[in-house]
Amino acid sequence: MSHPVPPPLLVRGATLPDGTRADLLLADGRVAALDATADAGRDDAEVLDAEGLVVLPGLVDLHTHLREPGREDAETVATGSAAAAAGGFTAVLAMANTSPVTDTAEAAERVLDLGRAAGLVDVQPVGAITRGLEGHELAELGLMHRSRAGVTVFSDDGRCVADARVMRRALEYVKAFGGVVAQHAQDPDLAGPSACCHEGELSGRLGLPGWPGVAEETIVARDVMLARHTGSRVHVCHVSSAGTVEVLRWAKAQGIEVTAEVTPHHLLLTTDELVGYDPTYKVNPPLRPSEDVLALRAGLADGTIDVVATDHAPHARHDKEHAFADAAFGMLGLETALAVVATTMVAEGPFGWDDVARVMSTTPARIAGLGGHGRPLAVGEPANLVLVDPTARVTVDRDASRSMSRNNPWHGRTLTGAVRATVLRGVVTHRA
């Protein structure tokens, strides 16, 4: 595909993640100059005033549900890409639980092409681990990897690969080409088919069937041992419990190849949200008590949890607006992720912006093997970046979303930090 060459862009007066100030000249899709006088001799450059703004490498989301094909009433690749760009992302991994499931090379290439047609972020398909997400027969892992889509991340997300033998085979298979198996850790026997929130005192009071953190922890414990046994890489999706953080800490100390993500909602929201039975807060894994939230923040701060991933999960009104027990699981996340991380980990936490760049760009790009993303802001690197106003206070309005769906748990909340511009290969994909 041929792209028109974007005009040169001068990002003036930005603060780099390490706190230093610089001008960045972007030309031919790359960082052409980076210093205090980058504008010298480039009168043709369009100027982006970045005074007071932090510049980060474009964000990379390891866990996005774009719903196309199959549920274009909830989201399309185009609307999800627009939401991603508005959230500061330049690349997203599109989960495989679409209809049909992304379990063939053709299906993966179709998602890749839809992403290219939308043109706002790089959409990298995740391949299913098993055919139809059924948990039994391995999908075409090798063919998906060798296809134009170059799939390296495989996940049955939405469902847990409960059969240890299947998980072992998947790990062995992807090892040959350096792939990674991303697990939705939820033991179906321990969690039960109707579980819809955290199992605890509150679920009893509300009369809702719950599932305990141990249903996640036992799967993660099993999977890290399978990763050790096979010498392959496992990634744990949306960690929600303190016990899982302990398992991960132990596994990493052993040198086991495991990485893990936490979602913005699990970093800030707790079971307290459930008292009003609002299905917006129904999500898998469920919101947990504040002890878990604090352990997740500590795990992210000390590197036990590697990345923040959104698990952006749009749902149409007719799937979400039901009694709590009957509503779909999942909540939006792309447009608010950076602000939630800025609020919980920077404004009220131990993170610098270099840490944000690490957990939302550099490390997710490395886990997914996305060469052109998560690169340092340096001369010669692809011009993928986001400009952030670090002190802006923004009250979230779900109706201002680019997503087609409205299941936004942050509606009406005021967060610190706002995305002002997103740039993909030198082209502005979002400006606010």
Ligand SMILES: NC(=O)N[C@@H](CC(=O)O)C(=O)O
């Ligand atoms: N997180 C959710 O509650 N739902 C996700 C599936 C998933 O991430 O497990 C979805 O596809 O809607």
Ligand SMILES: [Zn+2]
């Ligand atoms: Zn999941």
Ligand SMILES: [Zn+2]
């Ligand atoms: Zn998910």
